Amino acid sequence: MHDLPGDSVRIAREYMDSLLVESRIVGAGKPSSRFGFLGEIFETPIMTAALSHIDLVSMAEGAKQAGAPVSIGMGSNEELDAVLATGAKVIKIIKPYADPDAILSRIRFAEDHGALAVGMDLEHSIHADDAEPDRIHGLEMKLPTLDELRGYIQSTKLPFFIKGVLSLQDAEKCVDLGCAGAILSHHNGLMRYAVPPGRLLPKLRAAVGSHLLLIADGGIESGYDAFKALALGADAVTVGRGLIPALKESGADGVRQVIVTMTKQLQSMMYRTGSVDLKHIDPSVIWGAE
Numbered sequence: 001m002h003d004l005p006g007d008s009v010r011i012a013r014e015y016m017d018s019l020l021v022e023s024r025i026v027g028a029g030k031p032s033s034r035f036g037f038l039g040e041i042f043e044t045p046i047m048t049a050a051l052s053h054i055d056l057v058s059m060a061e062g063a064k065q066a067g068a069p070v071s072i073g074m075g076s077n078e079e080l081d082a083v084l085a086t087g088a089k090v091i092k093i094i095k096p097y098a099d100p101d102a103i104l105s106r107i108r109f110a111e112d113h114g115a116l117a118v119g120m121d122l123e124h125s126i127h128a129d130d131a132e133p134d135r136i137h138g139l140e141m142k143l144p145t146l147d148e149l150r151g152y153i154q155s156t157k158l159p160f161f162i163k164g165v166l167s168l169q170d171a172e173k174c175v176d177l178g179c180a181g182a183i184l185s186h187h188n189g190l191m192r193y194a195v196p197p198g199r200l201l202p203k204l205r206a207a208v209g210s211h212l213l214l215i216a217d218g219g220i221e222s223g224y225d226a227f228k229a230l231a232l233g234a235d236a237v238t239v240g241r242g243l244i245p246a247l248k249e250s251g252a253d254g255v256r257q258v259i260v261t262m263t264k265q266l267q268s269m270m271y272r273t274g275s276v277d278l279k280h281i282d283p284s285v286i287w288g289a290e
Contacts, residue, residue, distance in 0.1 A: 006192030012219035015196040019228050020287040024274035031270035032277045033263055037213075037236065038116055038159055038180070040089050043067025044263040045278060046226050048255075049217055049240030050093035050121065050163065050183075059247055060088035062255025066263070071183075071238065073121065074136065077109045084114050091117040093163055093183075096125040098133065098142035107156050117180065118156060120149070123164030123187045146177070153178050163217065166194055171204045174212055181213030181235070188218065188240070198232050202289060205233030223265025227273075230266075231281045232289060 035045040048063050052073035060083045063070045071091040072083055083090055092110040097103050103120070110118045124134055125143040134141040144152070153160045159180030165171055166184060174182045184201070186194035197216045204214060216229040217238045226237045239262065246254030275281040283289075 007189055008186045008191060008194035009189045011194070012196040015199055016219050016225050016228060018288050021269065021273065022285050022287060023272050024285065025272050028271055028274040029276055031267055031275055033267050033270065035236065035278060037069055040116065042069055044259060045230065045236040046259055046262050046266065047071060047236055047238050048243060049238035051240050054244065055247060057082050057086060058252040059243065059255050060090065061086045062252035063259060064088040065252065065256040066259035068259050077106065080110065081113055089116040091119055091161060093119045093121050095121050095136060096141050096144055098140040102139070103152055104155060107152065111156050111158050115158060117159040117161060119161030119163050119183065120152065121163045123185060123190055150177050166197065166200060168203055168207055171208055171212060175208055179212065181215060183215045183217045185217035198229055201229065201232035201234055202283065223262040224269055226262060226266045227269035228286060230278060231283050231286045
């Protein structure tokens with residue numbers, strides 16, 4: 001997909017690389033990357049992306065060892081149970097199935113088995129190159145109406161995230177629906193010519209304030225990227241493609257090493273910008289953002 005016109009992965013990468021960071025090293029102190037999120041404390045705001053078709057148990061175990069939250073994509077309830085058995089704190093992202101029972105049963109399972117939160121992967125409801133509903137493993141997807149979304153959100157006590165937000169209008173709808181958060185994502189280039197999540201972050205943060213957690217998904221390849229996204233307004237970031245080679249080669253330990261390395265890079269940027277903790281990253285250190 002990434003050699004096609006409108007490659008959103010390339011566009012997001014070019015935007016992130018265009019952002020520069022000024023130094024505020026005089027009088028700086030060693031920073032903390034500890035992260036309060038949904039009532040839990042983590043060592044880093046760098047979490048796993050909602051991946052699937054991989055060894056999710058090892059991914060979760062490695063993230064837990066690094067002190068990071070976990071999100072996972074589609075998979076069976078049995079797979080989710082195995083992931084939760086690692087002790088990782090997990091956000092389960094559910095596909096927008098046309099059958100409401102397929103959604104509600106997965107929400108109930110996640111709640112009953114100790115998931116941290118649930119969410120819905122709205123950007124995967126429509127086929128990449130036409131306006132027809134997508135089909136995944138033979139199951140038809142459907143873009144839920146606002147009333148249907150509200151029903152799913154109200155069906156659970158767990159915090160609910162909508163994945164696929166890439167506009168102020170959708171972020172405001174998330175607030176109105178009672179979501180805990182929005183995941184800014186074009187699903188690894190599924191939408192062509194997508195505005196980079198980082199470019200939207202300042203506008204969204206100014207509009208929603210503290211009423212919505214914002215997670216930047218896509219284009220985060222290092223702790224330096226993570227710092228930029230956090231400075232622009234993200235509460236957390238995800239890493240997906242960057243974990244896969246290490247996961248395949250070294251399992252849980254490979255995932256742990258990637259997240260720990262990225263967290264050290266984040267801390268380095270925090271140190272050099274006088275950011276004592278995540279709440280004190282000053283957006284004005286970023287040059288080039290609109």
